[in-house]
Amino acid sequence: MLKVRKSVVSIGCLSFLTTLSMVPSLAHAETNTTSLFANNDPYKSIQLDTASTEPATTAQNVTSVSQLSDIKPTDWAFTALQSLVERYGCIAGYPDRTFRGKQATSRYEFAAGLNACLDKINEIISAGLADKVSKEDLATLKKLQEEFAAELATLRGRVDALDAKVTKLEAQQFSTTTKLTGEVIVSATAGTAGSKNSNVTLSNRTRLVLNTSFTGKDLLRTRLETSNNLVAASSSTTGSLANLLGTNTVRIGPGAVVTDNSFALSLLDYKFPAFDNKVNFYIAPRSFPDEFFTVLSPVASNGQGSISRFGRFDPLMRIAGTSSLFGFDWSITDKVRLQAGYGSSDPASASPGGSTGLFGGSTIALVQLLFKPADNLDTSITYANTYHQSGATTGTSSLGTGLTSNESISGVTGSIRANSIAGNLAWKITPKLTFHTWGTVIFADAVSASASTTFTSWITGLTLNDLFSEGSAGSILFGQPINRTSVSGAATLGAVNSTPYHLELFYRYRISKNISITPGVFWVFNPEGVSTNPTATVGVIRTTFTF
Incomplete structure (x- = not known):
């Protein structure tokens, strides 16, 4: 299974994706994902690196890279992360405010991070703030979209199916309680x-x-x-x-x-x-x-x-x-x-002439x-x-x-x-x-x-x-x-x-x-x-x- 840095999925960030897109092992890697589809459901194969002892927990948005306790100014990704927070605000860390950049991930988890970043960029453009998105970033996004087109399509199809099921359940549910x-x-x-x-x-x-x-x-x-x-x-x-x-x-x-x-x-x-x-x-x-x-x-x-x-x-x-x-x-x-x-x-079980009630029977x-x-x-x-x-x-x-x-x-x-x-x-x-x-x-x-x-x-x-x-x-x-x-x-x-x-x-x-x-x-x-x-x-x- 192809692995990349867990930090990409943790933040769904653009600048960090730009950096990684220049790594041959990712951007130009072969797209053989047989192990992912071995059980006909790629989501069942998505797991953290087995060498990691950290639990998979829900990400939390941060407003400053300094809020991530395990990111230091001397780290190679610090500048990219800092720029991303200031420009797009689509960085997330774990609930304990860690980044865990050394963890590995699969192509589908990478695609999930890319999809999150795409959604954030679309929000910025829809708000009439297209000038805040650089041409270089847009070019990188296009390149990554092409590379991960199959994974993105699968993710979006799965989300649409889940939305349909949720809508049906809400309409047909017996009771919420x-x-x-x-x-x-x-x-x-x-x-x-x-x-x-x-x-x-x-x-x-x-x-x-x-x-x-x-x-x-x-x-x-x-x-x-x-x-x-x-x-x-x-x-x-x-x-x-x-x-x-x-x-x-x-x-x-x-x-x-x-x-x-x-x-x-x-x-x-x-x-x-x-x-x-x-x-x-x-x-x-x-x-x-x-x-x-x-x-x-x-x-x-x-x-x-x-x-x-x-x-x-x-x-x-x-x-x-x-x-x-x-x-x-x-x-x-x-x-x-x-x-x-x-x-x-x-x-009703009292005898004829007998007492009833909480204290009489x-x-x-x-x-x-x-x-x-x-x-x-x-x-x-x-x-x-x-x-x-x-x-x-x-x-x-x-x-x-x-x-x-x-x-x-x-x-x-x-x-x-x-x-x-x-x-x-x-x-x-x-x-x-x-x-x-x-x-x-x-x-x-x-x-x-x-x-x-x-x-x-x-x-x-x-x-x-x-x-x-x-x-x-x-x-x-x-x-x-x-x-x-x-x-x-x-x-x-x-x-x-x-x-x-x-x-x-x-x-x-x-x-x-x-x-x-x-x-x-x-x-x-x-x-x-x-x-x-x-x-x-x-x-x-x-x-x-x-x-």
Whole structure:
């Protein structure tokens, strides 16, 4: 590739071009530019000299050659540069006010500098100041135009094409502040539990998200969602997989706001920074804790992570089923963050005669401390205080995580107040192997009676990234779904007489950056903590499209 002094392109100057036009290696060089066009796009081949360690940055106009810190009066180009500033004012330096005249450039970069100088001369002539342009300079320009005619034509053609594209984009753009993203999940699912079976059924969930930023640092998200997660039983009845198999522990990953393929607003939140970007505030008329609080699990994603609902993350991120949330995220240091929030349930979910509003209905107050003791280790501890109103139809109340059917205080009706603690850990043992675990303890008390129940849940997992192909991953998960472990007062264990366990295997194969396929299977032993309940087996093939 033919190289010339980088200073020519940096300034697009006339006098300096005049000097260089007298150098045989440039003005009379052969015009073989095969290396430039090797990829059919000369602009992809334009690079700085590989020997240079200086970054390519945007040039800045200067009004005096003395503003260029690396140009001295003893330099051979000083006089030409000084004359150029005084006569035409088309000299530019780098943002740090350097000239970097020793850097090399290609013919196309040289042509770009020449084109900039031509534009400046045309401006002077159009302003009726042609007498300020010497005949010698005009002759030099003509000579250089002939030498670089092909490169100049390519540059101008490219600029015209870009202008046309910009005009089209401006006319057709959706918004200057909003970007549309989306995700479509299609799952083939089948399950069995003893004599209960479901046919293989296709379910789907589609999300469209409008991401809006007004300042470049804030973010307003509006998410529309539609889904159909009903499955068919072999007896020709339909319903959710949980209803067909008799346990919530078989619920698959993608939850559903609606089940009839109608669209609904599933998320509306706004996050903005303050205090030198150390604190992010969060306001959400419709949201859930996992949308704001940091989840350390690498398998938390609906479309890319665990195929089961239980395997994604700890129950505290679901507890109370909140639909509004206010919070803040404070980066205390590079290794310590504090997150806190308060949320309330949707008024439409209140029981008959129950209270509603920000402080009258079911509520949650949650605090999470995240600590990074090492670059490959992330930990967190979370506390939640929740209030759960009485159920609308049964007169009972549950914790609202949807991970088991036994989340109520057995033997007691009415509201529940719970204090919960969870711990999370994600350890990147190697760049591709991650060990992750969480454990949760929930202390639930009946509001209208002397009755208490302790619930526990935990999981451990290993995830191997780039398994068999780049971007793919495989995971194995083993844990205990939420289960009553002890009771006191009027509370009873009910039918619970054993410990439920969950075993899951899945592999996410990345076809492209926008498409992945995830086959997987999970088993639930002693569902709902009852030893006589048959083991449930669920198989899933999930296809995820993102855009």
